Amino acid sequence: MTSSTRRDDAHPYLRAASAGIRHHARTLAPSDADSPKPVDRLHLDVLHAHLTALLHLLDRLAGLTRPSHPAAGRHLATAHTRLWQATSEVHAAFHLLPGTTEATAETSGCHPEGLPEGxxxxxxxxxxxxxxxxxxxxxxxxxxRPHTTACVR
Structure with missing residues (x-):
């Protein structure tokens, strides 16, 4: 017995994650009464975790696509590289934000044992x-290396 998957039922968890990101982006938009809150380390940590999960998914998709469709696989591999660059920038921004407690010059580096949060x-x-x-x-x-885009379409 085969189950037919409707197009809108495919990949429900990925669609839910995308919907969650859209919702979060909308809630960050300040209303007239609220002043925008600055981002904190916890926010960037969660975003970094999401980007890293997406990075692993994109790596897997590129590997699965490349044998049967080499050109598409190369594009996915390039997207993987660009996503890694974005992930690196989020990591760097994390270390430039003050910690929740006594952030010092020693904790601003990449030393997990010294993070103010523990x-x-x-x-x-x-x-x-x-x-x-x-x-x-x-x-x-x-x-x-940094990338510049020249669209050919």
Whole structure:
């Protein structure tokens, strides 16, 4: 017995994650009565976790697509590299924000044990280093250089 999946039923968790991001972006827009709140470390940590999960998904999709559709696989691999660059910038921004408690110059570096919040099970730094290891195994330093887009369509 085969189940037919309707197009709108495909990938429900990915659609839910996208809907959650859209909702979050809408709630960040200040109303007339509210002044915008600055982003905090916790916010960037959660965003970094989402980007890292998306990075792993994109890496997997590129690997699955490349054998049967090499050109599409290369585009997905390029998107993976660009997403890694965005993930790196979020990680850098995390360290430029003050911590929730006594943030000092020592805690602004990538030292999870010294974070003011204490070392959670998986800190942003540990997550970033693990993702970076995977990225660097599959890309060259030239691939990781800043990118400019020239659309050909």
């Amino acid at each position: 070392p959670p099970v998986l800190t942003i730094c540990q997550r970033h280093l693990a993702a970076g290891h995977v990225v660097r195994r599959k890309t060259t330093p030239t691939d990781l």
